[in-house]
Amino acid sequence: MPEVTKTLELRLVNPNAHKERKLCETREAYQQALQAAFDADCTSQSATNDVVVEYDLSGYAKNALKQYVPQLCSGSYDADELHDDHPVKFTNEGVQLDHKPQNALEWYVKIPHHDDYHLWIPAHVNPDQRDWVEAVYAGDAVMGESRLFERDGTWYLHVTATRDVEEQPVASANERTPIGVDIGEASLVTVCHRDESGSPVRPKLWADNGKAVRRLRKTYFTATRRLQKRGSERIAESYGDALWDQIDDVFHCVTREVVEYAESVDNPVLVLEDLTYIRENMDYSVYMNRRLHGWGFAKLYAQIRYKAAEKGIPVETVNPQNTSKACHACGEHGYRPRQATFRCSNDDCWVTEYQADVNGAINIADRYRSGESHRQNDRAPRQKAGDDDSATDGASLTGSQDSHADAEPQQVTHGTNAS
Known part of the structure; x- marks a missing residue:
């Protein structure tokens, strides 16, 4: 049975000031750790670990760096220098999804900040990929690496997902x-x-x-x-x-x-x-x-x-x-x-x-x-x-939220936006 892999896009609902600050801190720490490991020419995971261990990042982000930096230095990419801002990468177990269909905003994503702290943020799902997100949440698709980045003032999370698809004869x-x-x-x-x-x-x-x-x-x-x-x-x-x-x-x-x-x-x-x-x-x-x-x-x-x-x-x-x-x-x-x-x-x-x-x-x-x-x-x-x-x-x-429980809108759905 062949496997199909797709990148799923989730657009984070505008975070409040506290969560915005935490997301920026995560991005800054990640890019500093990436630059430091790259400058140290870390060609192995152990060498990368020796550098990034000092930074205030979750283990999921550090493990992603341990895989990525050796590819940059002497592996797949063999880069001479770093260009532009790199998205924050997390390994496959770092990000979690939750679904609250009774709420006006029904999808929530847990983003690691550091080992002892994470952020629950509501997110909009790309409507053309909703079936894939449902499959990931139901455990019928396997979540892979995820990438957090900001574009034009909006935060996005890209998640790779893989699932098996049966081959069928093509009929007109x-x-x-x-x-x-x-x-x-x-x-x-x-x-x-x-x-x-x-x-x-x-x-x-x-x-x-x-x-x-x-x-x-x-x-x-x-x-x-x-x-x-x-x-x-x-x-x-x-x-x-x-x-x-x-x-x-x-x-x-x-x-x-x-x-x-x-x-x-x-x-x-x-x-x-x-x-x-x-x-x-x-x-x-x-x-x-x-x-x-x-x-x-x-x-x-x-x-x-x-x-x-x-x-x-x-x-x-x-x-x-x-x-x-x-x-x-x-x-x-x-x-x-x-x-x-x-x-x-x-x-x-x-x-x-x-x-x-x-x-x-x-x-x-x-x-x-x-x-x-x-x-x-x-x-x-x-x-x-x-x-x-x-x-x-x-x-x-309706207002600012700081935790997963507080991030949920009122229990009763209203209008055409509920599903």
């Missing part, structure tokens, strides 16, 4: 079997595809899992609100983390089964709705917005993408406009008398009532079959400039 778009994937409120995920004669076959719904997640989220919001009113912030935080871990377990179970479903189909391609359009089209009551925007669309999408990639199954996206309103048989618009029921308005159509989520999944697959699809890096032109992604761009922090 016409040869593939599109599997529509509908993610919703009632059924957590619904998949369906058509057979060679065009008839919908083997629909699969994860409705019970949807009920389980709704129950857990309701418990989360109710319990944490009560605990916060009592002033038990730490208990509320710990309790909320435990519930979200349970939701995450459900997500992993369902997305694994979605990919297994795809593996059972000849030349599959999983077809998802473009998150950009989904988020823009959500405009319900305040209560429903909180539920739907916090439903975890982006997390489910990312897990499906990276697990499909591990099996060599392609994933495409389509504009979801009207996929829930159109009849998959005749194309006429219909309506939902109930959440799980679609009713066609065309009296001449053989479809009278149909399972609504299955109808939507078939329409999603058909949209790919009609020739309309675009990969995740094909962003919609009307997306706001500077946004990471409509599903992952976080809200600004």
